Amino acid sequence: MTKKILILLFILIPFNANALIEVDITRGNLNPLPLAVSPLSIDELSRKGFEKILKKENIGSEISNIVENNLRTSGLFNPLDKKAFLQAPDIANLKPRFEDWNLIKAQALITGKVNYVDDKLRVEFRLWDVLAAKEMMALAFTTVPSNWRRVGHIISDKVYERLTGEKGYFDTRIIYVSEEGPKTLRIKKLAIMDQDGANNKFLTLGNELVLTPRFNPTSQMVTYLSYFKNMPRVYLLDIETGTQEVVGDFPGMTFAPRFSPDGKKIIMSFAKDGKSDIYTMDLENRIVEKITNHPSIDTSPSYSPDGKYITFNSDRSGYQQIYVMKNDGTDVKRISFGNGLYGTPVWSPRGDLIAFTKLHKGKFYIGVMRTDGSGERLLTENYYQEAPSWSPNGRVLIFYRETKTDSKGEGFSAKLWSIDLTGYNERQIKTPTDASDPSWSSLLSN
Amino acid sequence: MTLNKILRNTLLVLTACLVLSACATKKEVATEIKGQMQGDVYTGTDTVEYLADGVPDRVFFATNESILTTASRETLRAQAAWLRKNPNINVVLEGHADERGTREYNLALGERRANAAKDYLMTYGISSDRITVLSYGKERPVDSGSNPLAWSKNRRSVTVKAN
Numbered sequence: 001m002t003k004k005i006l007i008l009l010f011i012l013i014p015f016n017a018n019a020l021i022e023v024d025i026t027r028g029n030l031n032p033l034p035l036a037v038s039p040l041s042i043d044e045l046s047r048k049g050f051e052k053i054l055k056k057e058n059i060g061s062e063i064s065n066i067v068e069n070n071l072r073t074s075g076l077f078n079p080l081d082k083k084a085f086l087q088a089p090d091i092a093n094l095k096p097r098f099e100d101w102n103l104i105k106a107q108a109l110i111t112g113k114v115n116y117v118d119d120k121l122r123v124e125f126r127l128w129d130v131l132a133a134k135e136m137m138a139l140a141f142t143t144v145p146s147n148w149r150r151v152g153h154i155i156s157d158k159v160y161e162r163l164t165g166e167k168g169y170f171d172t173r174i175i176y177v178s179e180e181g182p183k184t185l186r187i188k189k190l191a192i193m194d195q196d197g198a199n200n201k202f203l204t205l206g207n208e209l210v211l212t213p214r215f216n217p218t219s220q221m222v223t224y225l226s227y228f229k230n231m232p233r234v235y236l237l238d239i240e241t242g243t244q245e246v247v248g249d250f251p252g253m254t255f256a257p258r259f260s261p262d263g264k265k266i267i268m269s270f271a272k273d274g275k276s277d278i279y280t281m282d283l284e285n286r287i288v289e290k291i292t293n294h295p296s297i298d299t300s301p302s303y304s305p306d307g308k309y310i311t312f313n314s315d316r317s318g319y320q321q322i323y324v325m326k327n328d329g330t331d332v333k334r335i336s337f338g339n340g341l342y343g344t345p346v347w348s349p350r351g352d353l354i355a356f357t358k359l360h361k362g363k364f365y366i367g368v369m370r371t372d373g374s375g376e377r378l379l380t381e382n383y384y385q386e387a388p389s390w391s392p393n394g395r396v397l398i399f400y401r402e403t404k405t406d407s408k409g410e411g412f413s414a415k416l417w418s419i420d421l422t423g424y425n426e427r428q429i430k431t432p433t434d435a436s437d438p439s440w441s442s443l444l445s446n
Numbered sequence: 447m448t449l450n451k452i453l454r455n456t457l458l459v460l461t462a463c464l465v466l467s468a469c470a471t472k473k474e475v476a477t478e479i480k481g482q483m484q485g486d487v488y489t490g491t492d493t494v495e496y497l498a499d500g501v502p503d504r505v506f507f508a509t510n511e512s513i514l515t516t517a518s519r520e521t522l523r524a525q526a527a528w529l530r531k532n533p534n535i536n537v538v539l540e541g542h543a544d545e546r547g548t549r550e551y552n553l554a555l556g557e558r559r560a561n562a563a564k565d566y567l568m569t570y571g572i573s574s575d576r577i578t579v580l581s582y583g584k585e586r587p588v589d590s591g592s593n594p595l596a597w598s599k600n601r602r603s604v605t606v607k608a609n
Binding site for chain 1: 488510511526545546547548549550551553554555557558561562563580581582585587588589591592593596599
């Protein structure tokens with residue numbers, strides 16, 4: 001249903017060409033930009049209309065809360081307390097009194113309006129530069145009312161893009177593995193939720209073990225590992241229809257699947273006789289190709305965004321290290337040379353970095369390095385954490401972290417966390433159950 | 447290797463404790479580990495079940511390793527003899543890893559461990575038709591503890607009757 005959502009987007013007023021406020025996202029941002037998110041104004045008739053359909057008292061405030069929450073969790077913005085706002089939302093949207101907003105130290109202001117028109121939700125919003133006393137952007141959307149959360153995410157993306165110069169990542173979803181039960185017999189289910197944790201939904205029942213779900217580029221399909229009938233195999237799931245199928249006809253365990261950047265192939269490992277090699281399968285013609293051929297364990301493959309290279313994990317040197325090769329399996333080069341073991345390489349959507357998990361002296365790290373292995377940077381250290389997945393703009397990594405059990409075997413937990421590429425802004429992403437193996441979708445609207 | 451080192455250090459500390467005889471609880475832990483691990487391979491019998499009298503169902507591995515120890519080979523020879531005596535029984539070899547590794551690599555490592563056991567059974571005359579290999583990686587620990595002893599129990603290949 002996601003992709004079929006009707007979103008009409010039109011520009012009310014052309015963008016002001018000169019960038020006014022700018023937010024630098026390349027360095028750790030210790031001084032987030034103070035900004036005011038004025039509640040979207042709503043007339044009484046529209047308010048009542050939405051209250052009836054959506055069971056939300058004031059959908060204007062709800063949408064602005066989403067925007068505020070998104071911008072705050074990005075770590076780049078500091079949304080100011082609404083109690084300090086002097087100007088009423090409807091008047092602010094027409095013409096802000098910039099002195100008032102300046103007084104509370106807001107550098108940017110978001111205003112807007114919500115209407116109930118022909119059973120549709122119409123939202124307009126404006127972004128203002130308070131210091132320059134200028135409008136920076138104005139947009140309007142019309143969509144079905146049930147889409148109201150997505151409208152909040154799209155507004156957040158537009159504001160993020162206008163102020164940082166880079167695409168946002170708020171209108172996105174996370175697929176992950178929900179975990180429950182004792183550590184020795186975990187019940188695992190595929191689950192999907194909005195990037196901010198809303199709209200959580202389980203996709204499997206927990207009858208069989210499932211691991212490592214990953215989205216395709218359009219975020220409609222997922223490839224994952226399932227122990228259906230106790231045969232660990234790579235599966236393909238259509239999120240909309242719920243249809244599932246085994247990928248390929250391998251006489252043994254297939255695992256560690258990911259899509260190629262064009263979505264046409266699945267790359268994965270196939271284990272046989274103690275050796276794991278990397279294979280691809282073309283989803284259209286079902287042709288299977290063997291990419292690596294080595295007695296070692298070759299796993300966790302991930303394509304470069306242009307599809308020309310593959311990074312993967314191999315213990316051919318004796319221990320787990322990260323390698324890069326051409327997409328046909330030639331020109332294999334080891335790129336990790338630091339102390340410790342390296343695993344789960346994932347190529348950044350921007351192409352310039354590879355994120356990884358590192359194990360060194362009993363600690364686990366999430367880090368990034370350039371694609372030639374230089375410039376290794378460790379972002380976070382913990383007892384156990386792994387499996388980074390990039391936000392679609394390549395600025396944030398989501399991963400999972402497990403806690404130690406105590407001497408009684410208790411205290412175990414698995415949670416999703418995110419951290420900026422800068423190493424700042426580490427946050428837990430709340431999930432209804434324990435969670436692991438997160439995978440971030442692409443931007444749903446473009 | 448890393449773990450080995452940690453373990454060695456722990457043992458050093460614990461031995462020091464013993465000498466000073468100042469920490470009673472740690473003393474117990476130390477003897478427990480000493481009795482149940484060699485290097486970092488589990489040698490105890492806590493978790494072991496038996497396929498038949500004198501035929502243990504599992505073998506244990508060192509961190510990141512899939513090499514069979516002398517004790518493991520002895521266990522597998524007993525399994526092979528039992529399988530030869532019971533030609534109608536087929537088995538699944540379930541390979542496992544401890545929690546101190548990335549999920550996907552551990553799946554491969556579990557497969558490699560189970561295959562090490564399979565190869566050995568085959569050299570003792572058991573046909574590969576009778577053996578299925580299944581890796582659980584780190585998904586099914588027997589001991590939920592976060593300590594070297596628990597990890598050593600979890601690095602295993604378990605022979606399970608398939609019929």
